[in-house]
Amino acid sequence: MKRLAAVVALLGLATVTAACSGGSTKTSGSGGGGGLFTTIDVNRPGLDASAPANPYNPKGNSFPGYSSMKLGWVKNHLTDPNQALPGIAASWEIAPDNSAITLKLQPNAKWSDGKPVTADDVKMSIGIAYTQGSTAFSVTPGAAGAAAEVTVVDPQTVKITQDMANPSPKFARGVLDTTVLPSHVWSSVLPADFWDKLKAARGDGADAEKARAEVTTLGQKVIAFAPPKDVSAGPFVLERVNPSEALLVKNKYFFNAANVAPSQVKFLNYTGNEQIWNYLTAGKLDHAGFTAAPTDVMNRIKQAPGNEVIKGYSPVAVSMAFNQSKKPYDNVHVRRGLAFLIDRDQVTKVASPEGGTPATTTTGIHQKAAQAWIPDTLPKLEQYKPDVAKAEAEFKQAGLTKKDGKWTLADGTAWKVSMHAPAGFSDWLSAQENIKGQLVKAGVDAEVVTTADYPLYLEELAAGKYDVGFWLMALGPAPYDIFQRLYGASNGWTNVAGKVTHAAPGKGGNWMGSPEKIEVDGTKINPGELTGKLNSATEDQAKPIMAQLAKAANQDLPVIQLWDYVNTQFVNNSRFTGWPHDDEVLRMGTGVLPSGVWIQQGLIKAKQ
Secondary structure, X not given: OHHHHHHHHHHOOXXXXXXXXXXXXXXXXXXXXXXXXXXXXXXXXXXXXXXXXXXXXXXXXXXXOOOEEEOEEEEOOOOOOXXXXXXXXXXEEEOOOOOEEEXXXXXXXXXXXXXXXXXXXXXXXXXXXXXXXXXXXXXXXXOOOOEEEEEEEEOOEEEEEEOOOXXXXXXXXXHHOOEEOOHHHHHHHOOXXXXXXXXHHOOOOHHHHHHHHHHHHHHHHHHHOOOOOOOOOOOEEEEEEOOOEEEEEEOOOOOOHHHXXXXXXXXXXXXXXXXXXXXXXXXXXXXXXXXXXXHHHHHHHHHOOOEEEEEEEEEEEEEEEEOOOOOOOOOHHHHHHHHHHXXXXXXXXXXXXXXXXXXXXXXXXXHHHHHHHOOOOHHHOOOOOOOHHHHHHHHHHOOOEEEOOEEEOOOOOEOEEEEEEEOOOHHHHHHHHHHHHHHHHOXXXXXXXXXXXXXXXXXXXXXOOOOEEEEEEOOOOOHHHHHHHHHOHHHOEEEEOOEEEEOOOXXXXXXXXXXXXXXXXXXXXXXXXXXXXXOOOOHHHHHHHHXXXXXXXXXXXXXXXXXXXXXEEEEEOOOEXXXXXXXXXXXXXXXOOOHHHHHHOOOOEEOO
């Protein structure tokens, strides 16, 4: 989620102008065939020249896919969360019951100092991941998808088993997403008795709690660690960084170095969208992830020589979410009435014409994934196409009244839809202003209220301070992750060690306040408990559950799904070619920084 939150935060960074200045390089600044490849890190504005080459440091000068490497590069497959491209692991075998994954390392993998990458490096890297509570490597008792044992089979083979007390179908994904670090550089961050501490941490009682605390405390030591120099297993290694740029040079020991086209990579500094626009319109970037831009700027970017926009699937959607503890949003007919008033096509065209597609309806699932998960259910759902007559009928059923052309609450008091969004999120704010205009035209008073920044927005949203806010959802590809945004902790349901409990609205972080049970097809269901089942369900088991949950979301509308994001990327064909247009390759991770993976796979070629 952190990664996805960073992506969306960058969709609306405040525009700031700043001069681009950079140090000299060994090749022409224009790039040149086989020479310099120029890009930006859209995950992180602002380079910190003093930050270490540490992938766990928030400001660290470590660049996934370019210098830092993972065991595998996970895809966002529509239904299988465990699909990935090879990284440090050349291949792997997942046990039929998902109880273990056995990894075979790249036979020729070496670090940039010439030392071989071994299974011991992988085991130490997993130990470091435990200190961060990373996905499959958690010391929390009963955590779903947690590893039980890490075994070095031979110098090129590692086996990781899953704790089957609370298994997860995305266990392999969590393992493959592990960053691999050189033990001859990093081993000092873990004490000699680390694995004994970890074993003790899995137990019960005071000793186990002490061991867990010790492992967690090591996390700060890991974050603060500053290697003397970057030692990389990726296609590039960091040579230098200053406030203007980070320069990486080709790692001659990289296992696929013969197929790596650029000899150098430069990451340009930026602090806001406007600088990225300037880079793109000037044709300076060979690749950049999606950056929100107004139509006139987008047209200038497209017209720059060599520029091209490529698109793929991105498993995330944005919604208008209701706090049902606030009246009149506790009434489903009010929520349905609003859904019938909002033209999602118009909202998307204004807010995210390049980065989104209008949601066909509210299901809780990205529409492309919904076609794979619930193909028979999808056509039967209410689409909530704009219909003023249906909206008015829903409002009247809720007891609202219309006086002098304006809708009022059942007791005759004024009603104003108050929507909140964080400052700088240009697409969200544009969407809310458009929705406001649509509602006012239909007699529903509305306003847009801006919050200072995204962290404060999330804090106040969770505290129940807003009537209506925008909420990211449909975070695939795993079914549990998709629906926990609607029927998880934010709506009262928590899943601890496989046991789902429900908190009342306003308690335990429950700001959405949906009913604990909802009637679907004449049967009362508990959507939070059904979502919990998805955490251990197979693909075939998940499909009927997802159909039920999609029906619940569609008729109860805890949110109105507005648009589904598109993985939009900017590339330039003047210096390099071979950009993938295959949606499978474009699905890498969140789609933010895949070009380093494209390069290491040998897809990108120097223009002749």
